[in-house]
Amino acid sequence: MEYLTVALPKGKLFKPAAELLAKAGCDAEGLTEKSRKLVITNEEKKLNFIVAKTADVPTYVEYGAADIGIIGKDVLTETGRNLYEMLDLGFGRCHLMMAVPADKQRQNLTDWAHTRVATKFPHIAEEFFNRRGMQMEYIKLNGSIELGPIVGLSESIVDIVETGTTLKENNLTEIVRIMDSTARLVVNRVSFKLKFDRISVLTENLRQILEEQVK
Numbered sequence: 001m002e003y004l005t006v007a008l009p010k011g012k013l014f015k016p017a018a019e020l021l022a023k024a025g026c027d028a029e030g031l032t033e034k035s036r037k038l039v040i041t042n043e044e045k046k047l048n049f050i051v052a053k054t055a056d057v058p059t060y061v062e063y064g065a066a067d068i069g070i071i072g073k074d075v076l077t078e079t080g081r082n083l084y085e086m087l088d089l090g091f092g093r094c095h096l097m098m099a100v101p102a103d104k105q106r107q108n109l110t111d112w113a114h115t116r117v118a119t120k121f122p123h124i125a126e127e128f129f130n131r132r133g134m135q136m137e138y139i140k141l142n143g144s145i146e147l148g149p150i151v152g153l154s155e156s157i158v159d160i161v162e163t164g165t166t167l168k169e170n171n172l173t174e175i176v177r178i179m180d181s182t183a184r185l186v187v188n189r190v191s192f193k194l195k196f197d198r199i200s201v202l203t204e205n206l207r208q209i210l211e212e213q214v215k
């Protein structure tokens with residue numbers, strides 16, 4: 001049997017992703033987010049795990065460096081990678097939205113045209129604003145996006161909201177919801193054909209586990 005390589009993202013999705021896969025029998029000793037070992041192997045089950053930076057997971061899967069991966073729909077959409085999206089895993093629920101300082105609201109969304117937006121998601125943001133005929137200036141940040149309007153780097157942000165705590169703590173108000181997101185199981189297009197049996201059995205197991213959870 002050939003090895004199956006699984007890419008998992010560091011950060012909030014790691015734990016629920018590893019736990020769900022383990023329930024489906026897809027696990028390895030020493031698989032933690034903090035491991036300095038970059039590839040963790042289960043020889044008996046012929047599994048390799050790679051733990052990557054969130055935004056890199058779709059890249060590993062598209063190029064076939066990993067056969068499958070788990071990644072948020074938000075990051076998947078932003079990277080626009082060419083791979084199969086097999087399953088909505090339900091966890092990691094959050095949404096992408098535009099927020100502005102609570103004391104600087106404007107009447108209409110279009111009143112923000114030609115202003116600066118700080119975001120980790122410039123492609124999704126641009127598509128959203130283009131559809132509304134709004135030309136914006138996009139400032140790509142890699143974290144702590146909420147700082148943008150506070151330090152005068154931008155007038156608004158396009159970012160992820162989970163509980164809303166970060167927005168509240170930084171006196172920002174959501175003014176428009178852009179997209180909802182949950183974790184997805186993604187598969188490399190060639191691996192899906194070459195390792196069809198293994199990947200479809202795993203997908204089916206995961207689907208059943210998720211269905212049981214809903215009941």
Ligand code: PRP
Nearest residue numbers: 143144145159160161162163164165166
């Ligand atoms: C995400 C997001 C927000 C925060 C939202 O950041 O960018 O900052 O979580 O969560 P909340 O609504 O529950 O407060 P993350 O912690 O992933 O780190 P980052 O800011 O470095 O991207």
